[in-house]
Structure formats: structure tokens, C-alpha cells
Amino acid sequence: EVQLVQSGxxxxxxxxxxxxxxxxxGYIFTxxxxxxxxxxxxxxxxxxxxxxxxxxxxxxxxxxxxxVTISVDKSLSTAYLQWSSLKASDTAMYYCAKTSDDGNYxxxxxxxTLVTVSx
Amino acid sequence: xxxxxxxxDFQSVTPKEKVTITCRAxxxxxxxxxxxxxxxxxxxxxxxxxxxxxxxxxxxxFSGSRSGTDFTLTINSLxxxxxxxxxxxxxxTLPLTFGGGTKVEIK
Numbered sequence: 001e002v003q004l005v006q007s008g009x010x011x012x013x014x015x016x017x018x019x020x021x022x023x024x025x026g027y028i029f030t031x032x033x034x035x036x037x038x039x040x041x042x043x044x045x046x047x048x049x050x051x052x053x054x055x056x057x058x059x060x061x062x063x064x065x066x067x068v069t070i071s072v073d074k075s076l077s078t079a080y081l082q083w084s085s086l087k088a089s090d091t092a093m094y095y096c097a098k099t100s101d102d103g104n105y106x107x108x109x110x111x112x113t114l115v116t117v118s119x
Numbered sequence: 120x121x122x123x124x125x126x127x128d129f130q131s132v133t134p135k136e137k138v139t140i141t142c143r144a145x146x147x148x149x150x151x152x153x154x155x156x157x158x159x160x161x162x163x164x165x166x167x168x169x170x171x172x173x174x175x176x177x178x179x180x181f182s183g184s185r186s187g188t189d190f191t192l193t194i195n196s197l198x199x200x201x202x203x204x205x206x207x208x209x210x211x212t213l214p215l216t217f218g219g220g221t222k223v224e225i226k
Binding site for chain 2: 035037044045046047050059060061062063095097100103104105106107109110111112
């Protein structure tokens with residue numbers, strides 16, 4: 001069974017750094033892109049970026065380029081999303097999702113990680 | 120960036136009624152349009168891939184279609200469990216984008 005298990009909720013202060021994770025299991029982790037999607041409170045889905053664990057090829061949405069870093073550790077079958085300096089506006093639910101064989105749609109999603117940034 | 124415009128934003132529907140949600144792409148995307156359902160406090164789930172292909176395990180009352188750059192998600196005979204927000208998503212061109220969502224409420 002394919003599973004994406006994300007790390008737990010985080011409460012941080014503005015300016016702090018953070019790295020959240022997404023562990024894949026039940027499939028060959030290196031063969032499928034993993035994407036990150038933001039959902040701000042009461043709002044819709046926003047595509048942040050995507051990484052191919054096989055070679056770490058990474059693509060970012062222009063809206064998030066330079067604001068976050070997406071990475072992967074193949075040995076742990078885990079993808080990461082990190083911030084070097086959080087802002088209050090980063091408060092949101094963050095989902096990871098695995099793509100299909102052809103990389104075109106998200107066929108499995110993680111449970112989400114709630115990030116709250118508040119002073 | 121390809122913009123996906125969904126309509127309506129909100130729909131209140133009685134059970135067994137038919138629901139139609141539209142997603143219009145700002146430029147041609149072929150059939151690279153997919154639909155997701157997100158129930159309250161849950162992760163999104165894939166319903167339809169490539170405009171009209173049902174994903175495994177999705178009830179047959181959900182269907183999709185395409186006419187040029189206009190895409191439609193249809194829910195035939197709405198059930199109470201279908202209360203959710205529905206999103207379209209294009210994978211034709213980076214950056215990938217989502218529509219703004221359509222919330223379906225059960226009367």
C-alpha cells in the first residue's frame with residue numbers, strides 16, 4: 001500500500017527555521033516525483049514545487065522560488081520542505097503528494113503538516 | 120502561468136441532484152486536467168485524471184469531460200458524502216496550477 005507520512009504539526013516564531021518531512025513507502029521512492037502543496041487557512045491549493053528523488057531534479061513555482069527549499073534523502077525515502085526564516089504568512093497546511101507514473105497528476109497525498117508561525 | 124478559473128465558487132445542492140462544476144484554462148492544455156476532492160479536514164483525493172478518466176475506486180457517479188479549454192466535472196445523483204471542495208489541476212505547463220476550488224454543500 002502506498003503511503004506518504006508527514007511530520008507533525010509545528011509552532012514557530014517569525015525568523016525561525018524549519019524543515020518538515022514526507023516519508024514514502026509501499027512503492028519505489030526514487031521513481032516518482034514528489035510535490036509540495038500549500039493550503040493557507042480557509043483557502044485553496046497552491047503548487048509550490050516538485051522533486052524527482054532519483055536525481056534530485058527540482059522545479060519551483062515562481063511564487064515560492066527563493067522562499068523555500070525542497071530536498072530529498074533517497075536512503076530514507078523522505079522528501080523535505082524547509083524555510084530559513086519563517087514569516088507569519090507561512091502559516092498554512094502543507095501537503096506532499098506523489099505523482100503518477102507519467103508525473104502528470106498526484107495519485108497519493110500525505111496527511112498534511114500544519115505550520116503555525118506566530119510571535 | 121496557466122490560470123484555471125472554476126465556477127461556481129459555491130453550490131448548495133439537494134441529495135440526488137446533479138452537480139456540474141466548470142474549470143476554464145487560460146490557454147490550451149490538451150487533456151492535462153485533473154480533478155480532486157477535498158473533504159473538510161482531509162487531504163485532497165484524485166477523482167478524475169486526463170479530463171475524463173476515472174481514478175481507481177472512484178464512484179461511477181463522478182465523471183469528467185472536455186471541450187477545448189473548458190472542462191467539466193459532473194456528479195450524478197449527489198450523495199451526502201460528496202460534501203466537499205473540488206479542485207481542478209493542470210499538468211500541461213510548469214508551474215503546475217490549481218483552480219480556486221468549488222465548495223459543494225448538501226442542503
